[in-house]
Amino acid sequence: MTITIERAKALKQALNDFVLDAEDDLATALESFSAAQLSQAKQTDLNRRDLVVDRFITEGRVNDQTPIERFIAAESDLSAAEQSLLQGWHKSFIGLFAVTQLFDDGLELMNWTTAKHYRLLLNESEQQVAIKLKAGDILLAQIGRLHPASDPNPSWMLLSKWISLGRLGKPKLAVAIGNFKQTYRDHLYSDAPELLVEAWQSVETYHQEFANFFGGSEVTLPGYQLAKKLSEFQTLTAEKQLAKSGLDGSKSLQDVAEETGVSEAELQAELAEAAAALGADAKRMAQVMQSKQPAAMVSPKVELPPHLKKAEQVTILTHPRWGQVFLTDYAQLQATIAADSDIQPYVQKYLQDPEIPTFVLQALVQQHPQQMETALQAVSQRSDFQMDSDLEDLLRAQGKSLTPELPEIASVPLHLHHLFQAAVVEVSKDRPKKQAKSKAAGFGRS
Known part of the structure; x- marks a missing residue:
């Protein structure tokens, strides 16, 4: 039995009403979930109350059941196909999507954090709103399957109202992705578990390489000495990663800038904000831009925060998960x-x-x-x-998590280097070219 988009949306609305009208332990669970999400999430434009109920429906727990399971148990007239559809929504996820195509009956979206594409069907009211969308618009939304995974051409549907961020320039888009990473950390790689596995493995690798370099998982030094040692450690690990990925680690940012046709200062400035948003190193990202064989992931830059460099003593503790x-x-x-x-x-x-x-x-x-x-x-x-x-x-x-969350030192998918490459090209076109080549101040220059 094929379920139409209109019937699926009606089921979603009935599910919403069931949760919002509840007065028992379901209501208590929703209140607790909402308070936890809104207090823990970063206060950014992506932290919207609109998504909390939709997230609770698919992520929340009521004793030993989910809200969806409660709903199915309460609705005895649901068909087997409808029950299967509802159960499938447990695997829904929130993503930061780019609109890649518009159709009369829906959209094609690309999840920016994993580069995976999805064909969405919209009901009539959603189609009216979608008229305003254009290819390239960025949407924050929760989506779930409309058709089973076994379908040769599976379609998806919206399980929340989308939040439009409009068309963003590449540097601002990178910052939006960084904000998404902070606010919806659990959804960062929801549709690409292989990336999540590799990210966690990178944390273990970092911990082991740190222990090998420093002689253990704990080191205490004066701030200025620790900053120097961390720089040496960063250089060593970066060279290993570059060698593994086939990139030329001897290239400086200036070298890459000259090959790109952009000044070193421009390249540094434009990469800095975007690279920082994703926890990546600007030089590393610039080198990646020149590679025709991009690796799967890129490791973040690790350095001592400026305010600690003058500290009398600083201790670093590392853990293979935390x-x-x-x-x-x-x-x-x-x-x-x-x-x-x-x-x-x-x-x-x-x-x-x-x-x-x-x-x-x-x-x-x-x-x-x-x-x-x-x-x-x-x-x-x-x-x-x-x-x-x-x-x-x-x-x-005290608000301490009992299970590790993916830490900031975890690797980031390298497919995002396309974003940085496009950002540099875009900025170089928008800025007037200098009549004469001059030395740029900063980034190792004086």
Whole structure:
């Protein structure tokens, strides 16, 4: 049985009404989910309340069921095909899409983060709104299957109203992708699990290479020394990656700029914002632009934040899943532990600071269980606090995730180098060419 787009949209509306009209534990679960999403997400244009209910329908849990499963159980007259359609929406995802084609009955979209294409069918009301769209427009939307994966030409449908960002210039588009990465981290590679696997593997690789270079997963040095060592480490790992991908690591940004026909200053300026948005290195991205054999992923640039370069001591801790963190007081904490003194102020800070990942506290608990339990009893104001039974609840209460999220040091899909290449070409065309070639200040020039 083939389900029409109109029937599918009617089912989606009925599902929305079922969730919004609920007054039992479903309503409580929606309220909790909404509060969590809106408090944790970055405050950007992509963080829209409109999507929260749609996300809850496909991602939320009510005890041991999903909202979709609750709906199916409550609607006894649903056909097998309709139930299958609804169940398939569990695999829906949010994406930042480019409109590639417009049809009378729908759209073709490309997911910018994975470069995968989707044929969307629209109902009549959506078609009226889509009249205003043009090829190249950027849409934030949640989509799900209309036809099963076994269909030779599967169609998809909107499970949310799209949010149009309009037609963006390439640098602004790269920034939008960076914002999407921050706001919808779980949806970054929803439709490309192979990229997610490779990204996680890159975190493990980074951790191992860091340990090989520094002699362990923990290193403490004065800020200026650590900055220098990190630069050496970055150069070494970049050369390995370039060799693996077949790129010429000896090329400077100036070399690439000359080959591109753009000044070094222009190339540096235009790549900087976009590369930073994706956590990539501008020089690396420029080199990639010259390659006709792009690799699958590109690693981000790792360097000591400027405000830490003058610090008396900085500790880097790395983890094969959680990534890495910079701490200026970790050495003092360890000295305080060794002196058997009060560590409550440190523990309280580490609990409350959102920039300090959970693995730091977990490592301290494992290494110094007795002192940590005493400190946590003081922090929680519970003399009966026990780490075995109460630690996870305390971490949750402080907003600490118990499972790793893909960290910033993870590799990024390299297909996005096309975006950077187009950005440079676009900017070079828009800017008047200089009458004479002059040296550019900055980026190693003076």
